[in-house]
Amino acid sequence: MQIYLDTANLAEIREAASWGILSGVTTNPTLIAREKGADFKAIITEIAELVDGPISAETISLDAEGMVREGLEYASWHPNVIIKVPSTTEGLRAVSQLAKHGIRCNVTLCFNSVQALLAARAGAFIISPFVGRVDDTGVDGMALIREIAGIYRQDREITTKILAASIRHPRHIVEAALAGADIATCPFKVLQQAMRHPLTDRGIEQFLADWKSRMSS
Numbered sequence: 001m002q003i004y005l006d007t008a009n010l011a012e013i014r015e016a017a018s019w020g021i022l023s024g025v026t027t028n029p030t031l032i033a034r035e036k037g038a039d040f041k042a043i044i045t046e047i048a049e050l051v052d053g054p055i056s057a058e059t060i061s062l063d064a065e066g067m068v069r070e071g072l073e074y075a076s077w078h079p080n081v082i083i084k085v086p087s088t089t090e091g092l093r094a095v096s097q098l099a100k101h102g103i104r105c106n107v108t109l110c111f112n113s114v115q116a117l118l119a120a121r122a123g124a125f126i127i128s129p130f131v132g133r134v135d136d137t138g139v140d141g142m143a144l145i146r147e148i149a150g151i152y153r154q155d156r157e158i159t160t161k162i163l164a165a166s167i168r169h170p171r172h173i174v175e176a177a178l179a180g181a182d183i184a185t186c187p188f189k190v191l192q193q194a195m196r197h198p199l200t201d202r203g204i205e206q207f208l209a210d211w212k213s214r215m216s217s
């Protein structure tokens, strides 16, 4: 399973990219809005220069015509840019039109497996089920990933990748991999938490103490 970073913050992207683990980046209008005053095109093109993988830029139009217009523009900024459209009928129409231009789409805000099946049929490159937001409703978000993985597996024509979105904690990453996700997009904080373990810290301390005692004996 690949790891994407779910942020528009360039410092976080630089840091995670330097760890050698990043295969792509997802952004959305909320994440872009957090980067106060920064120009959308400048942020997306800089991310696309930093990470050589799919960089999701989200459309804001509600109609397919507008999504296609925005998608064509964003995709012209850099070959790594892919276009995020919502899981709506207009989104499906936009995916199939953008696919004819050779532009890859990430169908976002997916909350049921029928949306995922239809997105795949329309030619989506990525489907993004929102695990954490489903969990928030009291329903098991990871069950959605498992169901979509089952549906996609039994249909050889489907090549759409399953991206576990709305990841809230390190255990979500493990569960997404076991449930059959191809990608998990993670907030920077969750990746930092994932690499922290008290026994790792204690082990380093012990090894250093033993090494120093050896030098002084």
Ligand code: E4P
Binding pocket: 006, 026, 027, 028, 108, 128, 130, 132, 133, 165, 166, 167, 185
């Ligand atoms: C990624 O593509 C999604 O936009 C993101 O994971 C949503 O996460 P949230 O539910 O924490 O806002």
